[in-house]
Amino acid sequence: MKEVLVVYYSQTGQLFDIVGNIASAMKDKDINITYLEIVPKNAYKFPWKKDAFFDVFPESFLQIPIPLKESDPEIFNKKYDLIILGYQVWYLSPSIPINSFLKSENAKKLLNNTPVITVIGCRNMWIQAQEKVKNLLISCNAKLVGNIALVDRHINHISVLTITHWMFKGKKDRFLGFFPKPGVSDKDINNVVVFVPSVKEALRKNNFMDLQKKIVKLGAVKIKPFLILADKRANLLFSKWANLIYKKGEAGNPKRKKALILFNYYLLFAIWVIAPIVFIVFLVTYIFMYKKIIREKKYYSSVDTKNN
Numbered sequence: 001m002k003e004v005l006v007v008y009y010s011q012t013g014q015l016f017d018i019v020g021n022i023a024s025a026m027k028d029k030d031i032n033i034t035y036l037e038i039v040p041k042n043a044y045k046f047p048w049k050k051d052a053f054f055d056v057f058p059e060s061f062l063q064i065p066i067p068l069k070e071s072d073p074e075i076f077n078k079k080y081d082l083i084i085l086g087y088q089v090w091y092l093s094p095s096i097p098i099n100s101f102l103k104s105e106n107a108k109k110l111l112n113n114t115p116v117i118t119v120i121g122c123r124n125m126w127i128q129a130q131e132k133v134k135n136l137l138i139s140c141n142a143k144l145v146g147n148i149a150l151v152d153r154h155i156n157h158i159s160v161l162t163i164t165h166w167m168f169k170g171k172k173d174r175f176l177g178f179f180p181k182p183g184v185s186d187k188d189i190n191n192v193v194v195f196v197p198s199v200k201e202a203l204r205k206n207n208f209m210d211l212q213k214k215i216v217k218l219g220a221v222k223i224k225p226f227l228i229l230a231d232k233r234a235n236l237l238f239s240k241w242a243n244l245i246y247k248k249g250e251a252g253n254p255k256r257k258k259a260l261i262l263f264n265y266y267l268l269f270a271i272w273v274i275a276p277i278v279f280i281v282f283l284v285t286y287i288f289m290y291k292k293i294i295r296e297k298k299y300y301s302s303v304d305t306k307n308n
């Protein structure tokens with residue numbers, strides 16, 4: 001019998017639908033599935049209030065953990081043949097609940113020497129978050145063997161508008177009645193099962209060596225070169241903002257509130273003014289950057305780390 005653990009956190013249910021589809025397709029007479037839902041002690045409310053949405057920025061980006069509710073201790077007494085780790089991105093980083101889990105003693109125990117497949121469901125900016133998750137997995141002595149990243153496939157600015165509508169109104173429906181639906185499409189959520197036969201085969205053979213290459217061919221990860229650049233740049237700038245705001249004190253502190261309002265305006269400016277300029281620069285320099293782009297696409301599609 002092969003034991004598979006599915007670890008996830010999901011506010012709207014999108015990520016749960018994704019990992020749930022994978023798990024249902026994996027279940028077999030020789031494959032047993034266990035779920036571990038990550039639950040923060042103080043739940044993040046959904047839909048988001050604008051203040052709360054911005055208030056999680058410094059702690060998300062600086063990867064500061066929060067207390068989690070205790071889970072069934074039985075889960076931690078088993079050794080798993082594979083762990084599927086479903087996570088979403090908050091501010092270019094793994095969401096606070098998932099970061100908190102990965103930094104916990106429970107995660108160290110569960111993940112030690114265990115193959116892990118990460119499953120991401122986000123808007124579209126996940127590349128640097130995955131680098132952060134790779135580091136967290138290394139600190140748990142886990143072996144990253146696969147990555148599936150599902151995103152909103154619409155153009156960047158459309159997805160910004162539609163996800164804002166979803167996060168603040170709470171409904172995954174069409175903004176103003178005519179924009180495309182936000183987030184990962186129903187089609188992609190249902191199609192995620194196409195990766196399962198390769199995962200099962202690797203699990204049964206206990207050999208995950210070529211798994212990522214196989215599932216990338218099936219479309220598990222699609223790297224948009226502009227987003228590599230945008231993600232890196234945004235990480236540099238977010239780092240400055242996050243440290244500055246964090247120093248102002250805890251949630252509710254008036255100085256922090258003021259800094260968060262400034263950050264809100266800055267974010268709008270970055271998305272609607274800076275990003276299009278960076279995009280033009282990207283297009284103009286594309287030909288000179290071609291080799292680097294090909295190298296980076298290969299690296300970010302893989303489960304390699306910078307050190308190997």
Ligand SMILES: Cc1cc2nc3c(=O)[nH]c(=O)nc-3n(C[C@H](O)[C@H](O)[C@H](O)COP(=O)(O)O)c2cc1C
Pocket residue numbers: 009010011012013014015016053056088089090091092093121122123124125126167183
């Ligand atoms: C506070 C917050 C920050 C987010 N930041 C990002 C981001 O930086 N990049 C991205 O691609 N998606 C981002 N998202 C979208 C989430 O990754 C995710 O798709 C969405 O919250 C739905 O996830 P869930 O219902 O499964 O929890 C953010 C969402 C929230 C709530």
